[in-house]
Amino acid sequence: MKGSERLRSAFRDDRVALIPYLTGGYPTLEGAREVGEAYVEAGADVVEIGVPFSDPLADGPTIQATATRALENGADLDYCLELAGGFADRVPVVFLLYFNVIFARGVEKFLRDAASAGVSGLVIPDLPVDEAGEFARLSSDAGVAFCPLVAPTSTDERLERVGELATGFVYCVSVAGVTGVRDALPPGAVELLRRVRSKAEAPVALGFGIGSPEAAAEAAAEADGVIIGSKLMQLVGERGAEGAGAWLRRVREALSGVVRSEGRYQELA
Amino acid sequence: MRQKVESGYFGAFGGRYVPETLIHALEELEEAYERYRDDPEFVEELDSLSRDFVGRPTPLMFASHLTERWGGAKVWFKREDLAHTGAHKINNTLGQILLADRMGKRRIIAETGAGQHGVATATVAALYGKECVVYMGEEDTRRQRLNVVRMKLLGAEVVPVVSGSRTLKDAVNEAIRDWVTNVEDTHYIIGSVVGPSPYPRIVRDFQKIIGRELEAQARERFGGDPDAIVACVGAGSNAIGAFHPFIGREGVRLVGVEAAGRGLASGEHGASLAEGRLGVLHGALSYVLQTVGGQIREAHSISAGLDYPATGPEHAYLKDEGLAQYASVTDEEALEAFTLCSRLEGIIPALETAHAIFYAERVAKELGPDKNLVINLSGRGDKDVEVVAEALGIGTGEVEEVSGEG
Numbered sequence: 001m002k003g004s005e006r007l008r009s010a011f012r013d014d015r016v017a018l019i020p021y022l023t024g025g026y027p028t029l030e031g032a033r034e035v036g037e038a039y040v041e042a043g044a045d046v047v048e049i050g051v052p053f054s055d056p057l058a059d060g061p062t063i064q065a066t067a068t069r070a071l072e073n074g075a076d077l078d079y080c081l082e083l084a085g086g087f088a089d090r091v092p093v094v095f096l097l098y099f100n101v102i103f104a105r106g107v108e109k110f111l112r113d114a115a116s117a118g119v120s121g122l123v124i125p126d127l128p129v130d131e132a133g134e135f136a137r138l139s140s141d142a143g144v145a146f147c148p149l150v151a152p153t154s155t156d157e158r159l160e161r162v163g164e165l166a167t168g169f170v171y172c173v174s175v176a177g178v179t180g181v182r183d184a185l186p187p188g189a190v191e192l193l194r195r196v197r198s199k200a201e202a203p204v205a206l207g208f209g210i211g212s213p214e215a216a217a218e219a220a221a222e223a224d225g226v227i228i229g230s231k232l233m234q235l236v237g238e239r240g241a242e243g244a245g246a247w248l249r250r251v252r253e254a255l256s257g258v259v260r261s262e263g264r265y266q267e268l269a
Numbered sequence: 270m271r272q273k274v275e276s277g278y279f280g281a282f283g284g285r286y287v288p289e290t291l292i293h294a295l296e297e298l299e300e301a302y303e304r305y306r307d308d309p310e311f312v313e314e315l316d317s318l319s320r321d322f323v324g325r326p327t328p329l330m331f332a333s334h335l336t337e338r339w340g341g342a343k344v345w346f347k348r349e350d351l352a353h354t355g356a357h358k359i360n361n362t363l364g365q366i367l368l369a370d371r372m373g374k375r376r377i378i379a380e381t382g383a384g385q386h387g388v389a390t391a392t393v394a395a396l397y398g399k400e401c402v403v404y405m406g407e408e409d410t411r412r413q414r415l416n417v418v419r420m421k422l423l424g425a426e427v428v429p430v431v432s433g434s435r436t437l438k439d440a441v442n443e444a445i446r447d448w449v450t451n452v453e454d455t456h457y458i459i460g461s462v463v464g465p466s467p468y469p470r471i472v473r474d475f476q477k478i479i480g481r482e483l484e485a486q487a488r489e490r491f492g493g494d495p496d497a498i499v500a501c502v503g504a505g506s507n508a509i510g511a512f513h514p515f516i517g518r519e520g521v522r523l524v525g526v527e528a529a530g531r532g533l534a535s536g537e538h539g540a541s542l543a544e545g546r547l548g549v550l551h552g553a554l555s556y557v558l559q560t561v562g563g564q565i566r567e568a569h570s571i572s573a574g575l576d577y578p579a580t581g582p583e584h585a586y587l588k589d590e591g592l593a594q595y596a597s598v599t600d601e602e603a604l605e606a607f608t609l610c611s612r613l614e615g616i617i618p619a620l621e622t623a624h625a626i627f628y629a630e631r632v633a634k635e636l637g638p639d640k641n642l643v644i645n646l647s648g649r650g651d652k653d654v655e656v657v658a659e660a661l662g663i664g665t666g667e668v669e670e671v672s673g674e675g
Binding site for chain 2: 053054055056057058060061064065068071076098099100101102103104105125126127128129130148149150151152153154155158162173175177178189
């Protein structure tokens with residue numbers, strides 16, 4: 001099965017996809033593997049691996065700091081591909097990375113390497129749909145799903161274009177801002193999710209700022225997937241892989257009780 | 270892989286590689302710019318402030334001593350150092366504050382390296398009564414204390430940036446993060462011809478006044494176009510402004526001078542056109558100093574204004590098309606020209622500008638007498654005296670001694 005198909009199959013009618021994030025190479029090269037293992041054990045449906053970049057301009061201080069550390073630890077793209085390969089037979093793995101890292105390897109070579117490492121999808125924060133047309137085509141030819149981002153400021157025309165290009169999921173940025181931990185789901189998030197749904201067939205995952213099981217559950221009532229990054233990286237820093245895994249299990253439990261309010265996925269039995 | 274030729278690109282370079290959240294703001298900016306750029310009221314406001322507030326037109330001065338010393342072409346200075354706040358930076362910030370005001374933005378943010386752009390932004394923000402926040406690498410806030418004080422006096426808040434390498438590129442990242450978060454009421458005044466489209470074009474257009482004035486002044490002073498224009502290039506705004514009306518014009522040699530820092534071979538420099546590879550930084554595809562794996566490298570130059578690991582996309586285009594020529598000059602050579610210009614012409618130039626002055630000697634000699642060479646004297650060097658004093662070992666003790674003798 002192609003990576004993109006595996007990724008789509010992680011989004012099921014009967015449950016919300018839980019998508020925890022880890023920075024490749026943080027807290028250490030070996031430690032990142034342990035974090036990934038903890039996520040899989042806690043019931044992750046997809047694991048998102050951030051490939052560290054020197055200038056991550058969509059990320060807030062928490063994730064930036066993990067990237068800086070990971071680079072100091074010697075993490076690079078090859079390491080992240082290997083890291084992905086360690087999980088890819090159990091859960092679909094998605095890369096979050098900045099375009100220059102792809103560009104430096106060469107787009108086509110990068111896509112071949114990603115596909116053969118078992119990477120299922122790509123989230124590229126600095127490759128908006130305007131610049132992504134050809135990339136999205138090459139990426140889906142290579143069997144790696146393209147997962148574009150949308151923001152509260154995206155117009156309906158842009159959402160349509162996102163709908164056309166999304167071969168994985170649509171990454172819904174819940175607030176105008178950078179990544180980081182926030183207490184509650186921002187008010188505009190639900191409206192954005194509904195707007196995206198009306199324009200795109202791909203599953204919709206909500207991220208940026210989900211910091212508690214309650215916020216995750218709130219998001220899950222509307223979204224097909226919930227992405228959690230900064231909070232988990234904070235926990236890894238404070239309590240290690242085990243602590244992050246334990247917290248993620250609580251989120252998984254909170255999500256299992258969620259009744260989907262509307263959309264194509266009906267409520268749980 | 271890209272063959273796109275559309276607005277927002279200079280040949281293959283440029284584009285809009287930014288988070289989705291910013292696209293709307295960039296479109297809004299582009300719309301506002303298209304609406305106002307030729308609006309008579311806008312043009313009148315910009316022209317009258319350029320005259321009364323900035324002091325334009327800046328003079329074209331014959332540099333007789335350098336001309337004599339080098340024995341080649343006649344050397345002229347386009348005196349951007351005489352513009353308000355001491356450099357060409359004000360041309361851009363003034364234009365952008367007018368746009369921001371018309372767009373109803375109440376808050377202005379900017380990045381700054383040495384502090385020149387920060388000061389120029391704080392200045393126009395004060396003039397228009399806007400809240401102003403300037404991001405500056407923590408290290409630079411120490412090295413350029415005086416400019417931090419200037420910005421504060423003008424009412425701006427200066428935020429030291431402690432992320433990443435704590436330099437100019439990180440200050441740009443931080444400004445972009447702020448903008449992503451506060452995009453509704455905030456305008457980002459970027460300091461050079463970099464960043465996502467439409468910034469490189471807007472900044473260039475506001476800097477074109479240098480070249481337009483130069484064109485008229487050259488006709489008046491020596492009856493035609495200059496035979497060469499030499500300007501320093503960090504990200505490249507003063508150069509593009511001086512070059513622009515002359516691009517593709519026969520008989521006008523355009524020379525951009527990058528920072529070779531401690532020498533190109535040392536790897537510690539700011540010469541992204543000479544040594545960089547194609548890549549994406551801060552929203553644009555251009556030449557970027559980077560590792561094999563695509564991590565952005567830190568630039569080095571004795572002049573903070575050239576200490577940036579990429580170059581504006583239009584320069585990348587001019588280089589690849591052979592429309593301009595690019596060279597580089599080391600820290601040491603720049604210091605030599607800095608001293609020479611101070612002593613011979615009575616003008617302490619910015620260290621950035623000193624790079625152009627050093628390389629101009631070679632161009633002047635190549636051209637020979639009866640030709641005219643213009644150096645864009647992009648800024649004055651007051652901001653650099655501490656750095657230069659340290660580099661040249663000039664202590665204040667010596668100064669006291671000298672004055673004691675007199």
